[in-house]
Amino acid sequence: MQETRRRVLDALADGPVTGTALADELGVSRAAVWKHVEALREAGFEIESGADGYAVRSVPAYGEAALAYGLEAPFAVEYHDEIGSTNARARELAGTGAGDVVVVADRQTGGRGRLDRAWASPSGGVWLSILFRPDVPTAHAPVFTLAAAVAAARAVREAGVPATIKWPNDLLVGDRKLAGILTEMEGEADRVEWVIVGVGLNANLDPWDLPAERPATSLQAERGDPVDRRVLVQRLLEAFDDLRDDPDAVLDVWREYASTLGRRVRVTAGDRTVEGEAVDVTFPGSLVIDVDGERVTVAAGDCEHLRRA
Numbered sequence: 200m201q202e203t204r205r206r207v208l209d210a211l212a213d214g215p216v217t218g219t220a221l222a223d224e225l226g227v228s229r230a231a232v233w234k235h236v237e238a239l240r241e242a243g244f245e246i247e248s249g250a251d252g253y254a255v256r257s258v259p260a261y262g263e264a265a266l267a268y269g270l271e272a273p274f275a276v277e278y279h280d281e282i283g284s285t286n287a288r289a290r291e292l293a294g295t296g297a298g299d300v301v302v303v304a305d306r307q308t309g310g311r312g313r314l315d316r317a318w319a320s321p322s323g324g325v326w327l328s329i330l331f332r333p334d335v336p337t338a339h340a341p342v343f344t345l346a347a348a349v350a351a352a353r354a355v356r357e358a359g360v361p362a363t364i365k366w367p368n369d370l371l372v373g374d375r376k377l378a379g380i381l382t383e384m385e386g387e388a389d390r391v392e393w394v395i396v397g398v399g400l401n402a403n404l405d406p407w408d409l410p411a412e413r414p415a416t417s418l419q420a421e422r423g424d425p426v427d428r429r430v431l432v433q434r435l436l437e438a439f440d441d442l443r444d445d446p447d448a449v450l451d452v453w454r455e456y457a458s459t460l461g462r463r464v465r466v467t468a469g470d471r472t473v474e475g476e477a478v479d480v481t482f483p484g485s486l487v488i489d490v491d492g493e494r495v496t497v498a499a500g501d502c503e504h505l506r507r508a
């Protein structure tokens with residue numbers, strides 16, 4: 200989105216504003232302001248012009264301007280009705296030097312999950328990828344996956360669904376999967392170049408439309424009515440922005456939301472399998488498992504919650 204359009208949206212979100220004040224603030228002509236307002240009306244905003252100036256009466260349900268309107272986080276928004284994969288698009292943007300961008304799509308035709316699995320992404324879900332350039336050593340990067348899981352869980356809980364986190368980054372309701380996260384990064388040994396966290400969240404979907412191989416659920420199924428995806432995405436981005444510089448808070452809230460801790464688990468990584476009771480998570484996101492009284496730390500792997508004895 201063009202910089203001036205974003206600033207018009209930010210000014211409108213703060214309340215009624217006159218065309219003259221907007222033109223002064225942005226350093227553009229009144230005619231240019233009028234063009235931006237007209238473009239927003241065409242995008243579905245209802246904007247009244249009264250004695251106090253322009254006032255937004257309603258915002259479209261979803262889309263680039265709708266997501267940017269009132270967003271209290273510094274991410275530029277790029278929206279697509281349809282795209283192959285938001286992670287793939289974020290990688291392209293990373294190659295151009297971009298940072299602090301979120302790519303959002305209504306549906307993906309080639310969504311990817313962890314372990315290179317396909318990720319079903321029909322219209323109605325929340326499919327997004329956040330590209331950012333943290334100034335941290337490469338070894339710290341896993342904490343951003345946990346931060347994204349915590350941010351998504353917080354947004355989902357605000358929408359009334361008590362999701363928990365399964366290590367490292369699945370959102371569950373009971374034993375059914377609600378969301379997953381795919382993190383990609385590039386960097387030298389000592390410094391991260393960029394990180395992409397891709398979040399796939401079954402929002403306004405019928406779980407019957409999702410592949411049957413794993414039990415899945417959606418916000419719509421859990422709530423009994425559709426969720427406002429615009430508000431959900433905004434809360435998720437704002438929570439992620441708060442957490443990305445605060446690893447201690449990430450781990451504290453992760454522990455609070457986790458359903459893995461205290462459970463018997465089996466973690467598989469390549470040909471290594473660790474089975475025992477999950478007792479803690481440590482920076483930058485490793486799981487600590489009690490195996491017959493001995494503490495084993497696992498940095499990555501596929502985690503299975505085992506039936507309680």
Ligand code: BTN
Binds near residue numbers: 283397
């Ligand atoms: C998982 O396997 O649990 C992770 C799924 C991640 C899916 C999201 S949807 C948005 C982004 N784009 C992709 O292609 N994948 C991620």
